[in-house]
Amino acid sequence: MKRILICLCAIFPIISCAQPKEDLSERVLELCQFIPDHGLNPEARDYMTPEFFGALSEAFDAPVVDYGEIGDNEWLWYFVTGNGGGEPYYGIKSLSRTSKDKATAVITVRETWEGEFIDSEEDARKYEIALKRIDGQWLMDDFDGKKAECLDYIKEMRGKYKSGELLKYMQSEDYFHEYIPDFKKRVEDFYKKYGR
Numbered sequence: 001m002k003r004i005l006i007c008l009c010a011i012f013p014i015i016s017c018a019q020p021k022e023d024l025s026e027r028v029l030e031l032c033q034f035i036p037d038h039g040l041n042p043e044a045r046d047y048m049t050p051e052f053f054g055a056l057s058e059a060f061d062a063p064v065v066d067y068g069e070i071g072d073n074e075w076l077w078y079f080v081t082g083n084g085g086g087e088p089y090y091g092i093k094s095l096s097r098t099s100k101d102k103a104t105a106v107i108t109v110r111e112t113w114e115g116e117f118i119d120s121e122e123d124a125r126k127y128e129i130a131l132k133r134i135d136g137q138w139l140m141d142d143f144d145g146k147k148a149e150c151l152d153y154i155k156e157m158r159g160k161y162k163s164g165e166l167l168k169y170m171q172s173e174d175y176f177h178e179y180i181p182d183f184k185k186r187v188e189d190f191y192k193k194y195g196r
Helices: 002-018 025-032 042-047 050-061 146-163 165-172 174-194
Strands: 087-099 102-113 125-134 137-143
Touching: 025 087, 025 102, 025 125, 025 137, 042 050, 050 137, 050 146, 050 174, 137 146, 146 165, 165 174
Parallel strands: none
Antiparallel strands: 087 102, 102 125, 125 137
């Protein structure tokens, strides 16, 4: 019996190495199409973990004082291409499984405009994607640390609603007076959707 166990222990690593490894490359490139760029695609819900999609949704929905000026949420809109507005082209620099149900990918992003690359391969920006397998499906769990950024941003914005900081600012500027009722309604709608 002891000999059988020793043989099995010796053979198991060979057998497990011979099994084909799951290639996540295609899935990573598919998930990249749902990284927010100039907006959050509602279909992204099916490609992200509930925690990540929830953080992004709440951050995008958090009301800001943005009536005719740049709002506090501008950073949310330019995850990938920035103000350029070109189309992103994704590549994979590295991909590694960190556990049975988790993986990390470093992707490269180059911008295209009317089918032509704006930047060279050397100038491609690099980002990190965290993947998590839920119910047998690989989903995006984070993009370059944005999940934590969104959670911090939500906490900050909720603090500003509670303290009345944004409302006081609007009341101090004549330009914003007509927008105060709309802002209050947007905050109430936000609370109804995401809780206080």
